[in-house]
Amino acid sequence: MKILALDSSGLVASASIWEGEPRSTGVILASSSTDFKKTHSQTLLPMVDQICKATDSEPGSFDAVAISAGPGSFTGLRIGSATAKAIAQAVGIPVIEVPTLEGLAFNFWGASALICPMMDARRDQVYSALYGFEEGRLKVHREQEALAVTEMIDAVNDMGREVIFLGDGSDAYHEVIDENVKVPFSFAPAHLNRQNASSVAVLGSLMYAENKYVKAEDHSPVYLRVSQAEREGAKNFDLRQ
Numbered sequence: 629m630k631i632l633a634l635d636s637s638g639l640v641a642s643a644s645i646w647e648g649e650p651r652s653t654g655v656i657l658a659s660s661s662t663d664f665k666k667t668h669s670q671t672l673l674p675m676v677d678q679i680c681k682a683t684d685s686e687p688g689s690f691d692a693v694a695i696s697a698g699p700g701s702f703t704g705l706r707i708g709s710a711t712a713k714a715i716a717q718a719v720g721i722p723v724i725e726v727p728t729l730e731g732l733a734f735n736f737w738g739a740s741a742l743i744c745p746m747m748d749a750r751r752d753q754v755y756s757a758l759y760g761f762e763e764g765r766l767k768v769h770r771e772q773e774a775l776a777v778t779e780m781i782d783a784v785n786d787m788g789r790e791v792i793f794l795g796d797g798s799d800a801y802h803e804v805i806d807e808n809v810k811v812p813f814s815f816a817p818a819h820l821n822r823q824n825a826s827s828v829a830v831l832g833s834l835m836y837a838e839n840k841y842v843k844a845e846d847h848s849p850v851y852l853r854v855s856q857a858e859r860e861g862a863k864n865f866d867l868r869q
Contacts, residue, residue, distance in 0.1 A: 629647070629648065629649065629650065629691040629692075629833075629836075630645065630646070630647045630657075630685065630689055630690050630691055631645070631646045631647075631690065631691060631692050631693070631694050631724070631829050631832055631833055631836065632644075632645055632676070632680075632685075632690045632692075632693050632694070632715065632829075633645070633646060633693070633694040633695070633726075633825040633826070633828040633829035633832055634672065634676070634693065634694070634695050634696065634708050634711060634712055634825055634828070635695075635696035635708065635728075635731065635823045635824065635825045635828050636668040636672050636696070636701075636704040636705070636707050636708035636711075637696040637698060637699070637700030637701060637704050637705055637708065637728040637747075637823055638700050638701055638704060638728075638747055638795075638796060638822070638823050639663050639701075639796055639822070640661055640662070640663045640822045640823045640824075641661065641662050641663075641666075641668045641671040641672050641675065641704075642659070642660065642661040642662075642675070642823060642824055642825035642826075642828075643659065643660050643661075643672065643675040643676050643679055643825050644656055644658070644659035644660075644679070644824075644825035644826040644828070644829045645657040645658050645659070645679055645680070645683055645685060645829070646694075646826070646829035646830060646832070646833055648833065650833070650836065650837040651834070651837045654830070654833055656826050656829065656830075657679075657683045657685075658678075658679035658682045658683045659679065659824075659825060659826045660675040660678055660679050661675075661822075661824060661825065662675075663822060667703075668703070668704050668707045668708070669707055672707060672708065672711055673711065676711070676715075687715060687718060687719045688719050690715075690719065690721055691721060691836075692716075692721050692722050692723070692724050692832070692836055692841055693712045693715050693716045693721065693722075693723050693724070693844075694723075694724040694726050694828050694829055694831075694832025694833075694835075694836075695708055695709060695712040695723060695724070695725060695726065695828070695847070696708060696726055696728045696731050696823060696825075696828050697709070697725035697726060697727060697728065697847075697849055697850050698727070698728055698849045698850030698851055698852065699728055699729070699747065699749075699755040699772060699774065699850055699851060699852040699853075700728050700747055700755065702851060705849035705850075705851065706849060708849075709847060709848065709849045712844075712847065713844050713845070713847055716844035716847075717844040717845065721844070722836075722841040722842060722843060722844065723841060723842055723843070723844050723846075723847040724832040724835050724836055724840065724841045725840075725841070725842060725847060725850075726828045726831050726832050726835065727772055727850070728747070728755070728772070728823065728850075729745045729747070729755065729756065729757040729759075729772040730757075730759065730766060730768075730772075730831060731823060731824075731827050731828040731831055732745035732747075732794060732795055732822075732823055732827070733745050733757070733759040733766060734766065734827040734828075734830065734831045735794065735816070735820045735824060735827050736761075736792055736794070736816070736820065737761060737766075737827075737830075738761050738764070739760075739761060739792060740761075740790075741760075741789065741790040741791055741792050741814075742758055742759070742760050742769065742784070742787060742789050742790065742791040742792070743758070743759045743760065743761075743791070743792050743794070744756060744757070744758055744759075744780065744784060744791050744792065744793050744794070744798075745757060745759075745793075745794050745795045745797075745798075746777075746780070746793060746794070746795040746796075746797030746798045746801070747795050747796060747797045748795075748796050748797040748799075748800040748801075749774050749797070749853075752776055752777055752778075753774055753775060753776055753777065754774070754775065754776075754777050754780060754795075754797035754800075754801065755772060755773070755774050755797070755852060756772070756773070756775065756780045756797065757769075757770050757771060757772040757773070758770035758783065758784070758787065758791075766831070769787065770783060772852070773852060774852045774853045777797070777801045777804055777805075778804070778808065781804070781805065781808045781809055784809060784811065784813075785808075785809065785810045785811060787811070788811060789811060790811060790812040790813065790814075791809070791811060791812075791813045791814075792813070792814055792815075792816055793805060793813060793814070793815050793816065794815070794816035794820060794821050794822075795816075795821065795822070796822070798815055798816070798821075799821075802815070
């Protein structure tokens with residue numbers, strides 16, 4: 629089987645192709661990522677076209693599209709989801725909705741430490757979660773949510789275990805983490821610190837093997853909170869009436 633994976637949930641735009649048998653290790657046939665000053669609408673589809681041409685992959689050769697489904701940038705999630713749905717609907721294949729923070733954590737597959745991905749949600753908040761690997765499987769210790777940086781740090785301290793921080797949120801709040809985390813910790817190196825469609829592809833293949841996918845028309849991003857535009861708009865209405 630063959631899976632096309634996309635991630636445009638944050639600053640990085642990334643696309644990857646995985647091929648293998650269900651529940652197998654498989655192989656990453658091609659991948660492309662960029663973390664530069666261009667919009668995902670400029671970069672994502674050209675990346676898909678590039679890796680498809682490099683691997684002689686036609687849209688009809690894919691069995692599913694794996695998408696980093698959120699949380700993350702509202703605009704980035706919409707672009708990624710629209711792209712995934714368009715491709716999946718065109719060839720009649722399902723969409724695998726990979727939670728963004730699980731995809732990030734999968735960069736550290738097999739790590740003995742806890743893994744704490746953080747995405748900057750602004751206003752001293754992050755999208756974050758806590759994961760670990762047990763017997764080769766990703767275990768969720770705390771579900772992904774939008775919360776104050778200090779609240780997640782308290783949760784990390786309460787776990788009492790070594791932890792790895794990664795994501796643009798760990799960069800944005802580097803000093804806060806340095807000053808307040810009481811357990812042994814480290815920050816991910818650059819090559820493991822951002823979203824990667826290859827991790828989304830591999831995790832997506834495992835989810836596909838467990839029938840965790842949806843019809844293309846049923847897919848929608850996971851935002852976790854309302855956008856700033858919606859918050860500002862709500863101020864113009866008295867909901868108590």
